[in-house]
Amino acid sequence: MSVNSTILSLPEEELVHPGNRACAGCGLSILYRIGLKALGRNTILVVPPSCLTVLQGLYPIAATQLPCLNVTFASTGAAATGVIGALKALGKTDITVAAWAGDGGTADIGIQSLSGACERGENFIFICYDNEAYMNTGVQRSGTTPQGVITTTTPIRGKLQPKKDVPAIMAAHNLNYVATGTAAYPLDFYDKIMKAKTITGPKYFHLQTPCPAGWGFDPRYSVKIGRLAVESGLFDLYEIEHGEFRLTGASLKLLGKKRQPVAAYFESQSRFRALTEEMIADIQKQVDEKWAGYEQKMAKKMKE
Ligand SMILES: Cc1ncc(C[n+]2csc(CCOP(=O)(O)OP(=O)(O)O)c2C)c(N)n1
Numbered sequence: 001m002s003v004n005s006t007i008l009s010l011p012e013e014e015l016v017h018p019g020n021r022a023c024a025g026c027g028l029s030i031l032y033r034i035g036l037k038a039l040g041r042n043t044i045l046v047v048p049p050s051c052l053t054v055l056q057g058l059y060p061i062a063a064t065q066l067p068c069l070n071v072t073f074a075s076t077g078a079a080a081t082g083v084i085g086a087l088k089a090l091g092k093t094d095i096t097v098a099a100w101a102g103d104g105g106t107a108d109i110g111i112q113s114l115s116g117a118c119e120r121g122e123n124f125i126f127i128c129y130d131n132e133a134y135m136n137t138g139v140q141r142s143g144t145t146p147q148g149v150i151t152t153t154t155p156i157r158g159k160l161q162p163k164k165d166v167p168a169i170m171a172a173h174n175l176n177y178v179a180t181g182t183a184a185y186p187l188d189f190y191d192k193i194m195k196a197k198t199i200t201g202p203k204y205f206h207l208q209t210p211c212p213a214g215w216g217f218d219p220r221y222s223v224k225i226g227r228l229a230v231e232s233g234l235f236d237l238y239e240i241e242h243g244e245f246r247l248t249g250a251s252l253k254l255l256g257k258k259r260q261p262v263a264a265y266f267e268s269q270s271r272f273r274a275l276t277e278e279m280i281a282d283i284q285k286q287v288d289e290k291w292a293g294y295e296q297k298m299a300k301k302m303k304e
Pocket residue numbers: 049050051052073074101102103104105106131133134135136137142
C-alpha cells in the first residue's frame with residue numbers, strides 16, 4: 001500500500017481538543033488525533049482503562065468529540081459487540097465501531113474478549129496502541145514489553161521473556177485485515193484506517209506509540225525514536241489483507257537498503273540499560289534473519 005494522503009489533504013476538523021491530559025511528546029496522542037480524522041464523526045469509540053482514558057478526561061470536559069463508551073479492562077471486544085448489536089437493532093448501518101485499547105488491555109487482560117469478537121466475525125475496528133508496558137499505572141511490564149526492558153516490575157535484569165507477537169495472533173484468526181502503524185508515520189496509519197473502513201468483519205491494528213515517560217527519552221524525540229524503530233528493522237510497517245502480507249511505507253522502502261543498527265535504537269532510551277552487548281548482537285541477528293526472509297519473499301513475488 002502506498003501512502004496517498006498528505007498532511008494537507010487530511011480533514012481540517014479536529015475531533016480531539018488541544019490541551020488534553022496526554023504527556024508532552026506522547027505517541028498515542030499523535031495517532032489518536034490523526035486516527036479520529038480517518039474514522040470520522042460517524043464513529044462510536046470503546047475504550048478500556050489506559051492512558052487513553054486519561055487523555056480523554058471525564059465528562060463534561062472530555063477531550064474527544066466522539067461518543068465513547070469507557071468499559072472494564074477485560075471487556076473491550078465484548079462491549080464493542082454489544083454496541084454493534086444495539087446499532088443493528090436500531091437499523092443504523094453507517095456507524096463505525098472502533099475499540100481503542102492499550103497493550104495491556106489487548107495482549108493480556110483483554111485478549112479473550114478480542115479473540116471471541118474476532119472469531120464471531122463482528123464488524124468493527126480494534127486498535128491496539130502499544131507503548132510496551134502498563135504506563136497509566138506506573139510502567140509495569142506487559143506481554144508486549146520487549147525482552148530486556150527495565151520496568152517497575154522488572155527493575156534489575158529487565159523483562160526476561162520476549163515480546164508477544166499480537167498481530168500474528170490476530171492474523172491467525174484469519175481476519176480480512178491486520179495492519180501495523182507507528183506514531184512516526186501517521187499518514188500510513190490514516191490511509192490504512194480509510195481502507196479498513198471499506199472492509200467488513202473484524203479489522204485489527206497494532207500501533208507502536210513511543211512513550212517518553214515510560215521509555216526514558218526527551219519528549220522532543222518521539223518521532224525520531226519511532227523512525228529509528230522502523231529504520232533499524234525492529235518495528236515493521238505492514239498489512240495483511242485477505243491473508244496477503246505486504247510491507248508498507250517506510251518499511252517497504254527499506255527492502256534492499258542498509259538498515260540502522262538496532263544498537264542505535266537501544267541507546268536512545270534508558271529502559272534498555274540492562275541490555276548487554278551479547279544480547280544486542282543476538283537481537284541484531286534475529287532482525288537480520290527476519291529481513292532476509294522479507295527479501296526472499298519479495299524475490300519470489302517478483303518471479304511470479
Ligand atoms: C481489572 C483491572 N485491573 C487493573 C486495573 C488498573 N489499570 C488501569 S489502567 C491499567 C494499565 C493499562 O495498561 P495498557 O493497557 O498498556 O494502557 P497504557 O496505560 O499503557 O496506556 C491498569 C493496570 C483496572 N482498571 N482493572
